[in-house]
Structures are given as C-alpha cells and as structure tokens.
Amino acid sequence: EAGVAQSPRYKIIEKRQSVAFWCNPISGHATLYWYQQILGQGPKLLIQFQNNGVVDDSQLPKDRFSAERLKGVDSTLKIQPAKLEDSAVYLCASSLDWSQNSPLHFGNGTRLTVT
Amino acid sequence: QQQVKQSPQSLIVQKGGIPIINCAYENTAFDYFPWYQQFPGKGPALLIAIRPDVSEKKEGRFTISFNKSAKQFSLHIMDSQPGDSATYFCAASETGANNLFFGTGTRLTVIP
Numbered sequence: 001e002a003g004v005a006q007s008p009r010y011k012i013i014e015k016r017q018s019v020a021f022w023c024n025p026i027s028g029h030a031t032l033y034w035y036q037q038i039l040g041q042g043p044k045l046l047i048q049f050q051n052n053g054v055v056d057d058s059q060l061p062k063d064r065f066s067a068e069r070l071k072g073v074d075s076t077l078k079i080q081p082a083k084l085e086d087s088a089v090y091l092c093a094s095s096l097d098w099s100q101n102s103p104l105h106f107g108n109g110t111r112l113t114v115t
Numbered sequence: 116q117q118q119v120k121q122s123p124q125s126l127i128v129q130k131g132g133i134p135i136i137n138c139a140y141e142n143t144a145f146d147y148f149p150w151y152q153q154f155p156g157k158g159p160a161l162l163i164a165i166r167p168d169v170s171e172k173k174e175g176r177f178t179i180s181f182n183k184s185a186k187q188f189s190l191h192i193m194d195s196q197p198g199d200s201a202t203y204f205c206a207a208s209e210t211g212a213n214n215l216f217f218g219t220g221t222r223l224t225v226i227p
Contacts, residue, residue: 004158040219040220041219041220042119042121042204042206042217042218042219042220043159043204043217044217045214045215048214056214091158091159093158099210099211101147101149101164101208101210103149103161103164104159104161104215105160105161106158106159106160107158108156108157108158109158
C-alpha cells in the first residue's frame with residue numbers, strides 16, 4: 001500500500017510571499033487532513049475534508065490560508081501572504097473513516113521556513 | 116488551551132530500561148486515546164491505541180495503562196532499544212468528532 005505523498009519536502013520563502021503544498025492520500029481514503037506542526041509541539045489540525053467537502057476548518061486562519069480537494073482525491077494547501085510564525089512542518093494525513101476513529105496515516109510533511 | 120497534557124518533555128534511558136510517558140486530559144467525552152511515534156523527518160505513525168473500557172492494552176513491547184477516574188493514561192516501553200529513540204505523542208478524541216488533539220510530545224533517547 002503506497003503511503004501519503006506530499007511535496008515539496010522543503011520550502012524557504014520570504015514573508016509576504018505565497019506558497020502551496022500538495023498532498024495525495026492513500027487510495028480509497030475518503031478523509032484527508034492538513035496539520036501544522038510547529039517545532040517542539042504536537043500536530044494541530046488546520047482542516048479536514050470528507051471526499052471533496054470540508055468537515056472542519058475552524059482552526060484554519062482563513063485570512064491567509066486556503067485549501068481545496070476538488071476531485072475528492074489529492075489536495076492543495078496555500079498560504080498567502082506568509083508570516084514568520086507560519087514556519088512549521090505541514091503534515092497531510094488520510095484515514096478510511098473519521099467517524100470510527102480509523103487510524104490516521106501521515107505523510108512525511110513539508111518543512112516551511114519563512115524568513 | 117492544551118486539551119492533552121504530556122510529560123516529560125524529554126527522556127533518556129539505558130537500553131533495556133522501561134521509559135514511561137504520561138498524559139492527562141480534561142474532556143470526559145474523549146473515548147479514544149492513541150499514541151503516535153515520530154522519527155526525525157517522518158510523519159507520526161500510529162503505535163497503539165486504547166478505549167476507556169479497558170485499563171491496559173499491550174502490543175509487543177508497548178503497553179498503554181489507562182485510569183479513567185484520574186483522566187490519565189501512560190505509555191510504557193518494555194526492554195527499550197536504541198531503535199525506539201523517537202518522539203512520542205499521546206492524543207485523544209471523541210468518537211464521531213472531527214479533531215484528534217495531540218500532546219506536546221516526548222523526545223525519547225535510548226542509550227546503547
């Protein structure tokens with residue numbers, strides 16, 4: 001079974017620039033998550049999709065962050081404009097059925113540095 | 116507000132030792148408590164999980180102990196090995212709810 005694929009692995013940008021991250025979940029997983037992991041902290045949920053619909057985006061800073069999952073498969077997370085405090089690892093995860101606590105499968109993340 | 120509090124922040128043990136990582140929660144609606152293991156440069160991976168209807172669950176060298184009345188749970192690693200050196204996260208959620216709340220992580224180092 002192929003795992004969750006994310007790209008790029010690393011990204012360095014200046015503040016006020018924009019950046020986009022891509023995620024391809026495990027085949028057949030209807031639920032897709034984006035988490036933000038700041039150095040030394042646990043992952044924090046940004047947004048959760050069920051197929052191509054948003055289940056929870058209450059923690060997403062919508063003035064600068066956006067995410068989409070148009071065809072219910074892969075997803076893109078965008079930050080525009082970036083701030084210094086956005087420096088973190090952005091993790092994508094997928095699961096079979098979030099309502100039954102199916103295990104989350106994480107990708108290796110994108111490490112973003114904002115200078 | 117931290118939904119799940121985890122301690123210690125870091126832990127160093129000798130090979131063969133039994134590191135213990137503790138977590139506490141407040142929300143009594145939580146009914147699913149997984150532990151994730153994360154190696155440098157990798158995403159977290161599910162290690163073991165427990166529900167409140169049991170007080171202990173064991174998988175290989177990893178054991179979760181659960182105390183519902185104290186709202187605490189802990190991870191024990193028996194006969195720890197250098198390959199267990201990683202960051203461990205406890206987490207909690209409510210079945211059917213959207214969010215899995217993670218602790219702040221414990222960086223474990225097992226010395227050969």
